[in-house]
Amino acid sequence: MINPLKSIEINNYRLTHPNIHPDQVGFRIAQISDVHLGRWVKPRHMQQVVEFVNGESPDLVALTGDYVGYNHRDLVPCIETLGELSSNTYAVLGNHDHWTCCDTAMEGFRRVDIPVLANRSLVVDDFMAPLEVVGIDDHVTKNSDVNQAFSNVVGDSFCLVLNHVPSIAPRLAARGADLILSGHTHGHQFNIPGITRRIAEALGVEYHVGAYCLDGTYLYINRGLGSASWPVRIGAAPELTFFELATGDEPNLELLDSSHLQVKHRRR
Ligand SMILES: [Fe+2]
Ligand SMILES: [Fe+2]
Secondary structure, rough: OOOOOOEEEEEEEEEOOOOOOHHHHHOOEEEEEOOEEOOOOHHHHHHHHHHHHHOOOOOEEEEEEOOOOHHHHHHHHHHHHOOOOOOEEEOOOOOHHHHHHHHHEEEEEEEHOOOOOOOOOEEOOOOOOOOEEEOOOOOOOOOOOOHHHHHOOOOOOOOEEEEOHHHHHHHHHHOOEEEEEEEHHHHHHHHHOOOOOHHHHHHOOOOOEEEEEOEEEEEEEEEOOOOOOOOOOEEOOOOOEEEEEEEEOOOOOEEEEEEEEEEEOOOO
């Protein structure tokens, strides 16, 4: 009964930004990252996460990659479970999705009608002022193409970027991203204060976990939900994140509240 998803931290943020249109005030974005469905995280666990997110009724759900661990057979069950999300949902792929089977992932998302933004963008204007949504394909597997992803982005609408690997955030900020949602690091997963971060920095890691402000662009690195390796997280609890948009002259990201969702080991 080992499961890294037992207790998920739910973080609610308010993002204030001058590029947010008054019509977009109150718009809520949910981020789900690094599910790594497989040996430890099962569809019955993820089903409870999907039920929780559906109960929150966000306006948009951002899926930021790494849906499985190492087995391509886990892709379809994960994607089918995420297909039960009731909000407008967009996805990018992570390195584990490419390492297992990119074609299976793309076909799975096509079947549940979730667009995969593999170096492309679209405009979401169903509810209010237009919102640019840009997706960057995985950078670890050398599938990212920032120029192609931003090639159709015009104007000064608020620009949300889904990007699995946070290390390329400065390039996305330079192209006009306002909010970049990333994952991949798992908040170091085995996060021993004073040690883990120093080791990561020595290895060249610049963006670790949580929020960073890059000249007015916010990067948020979600710790993700699952684990591709050991079902243990130390100092890096699984996380589900919500962002509520607000207008303001200065970019600011404020944590409004934090709570926990207990995931039961029920069988369906
Ligand atoms: Fe991951
Ligand atoms: Fe990853």
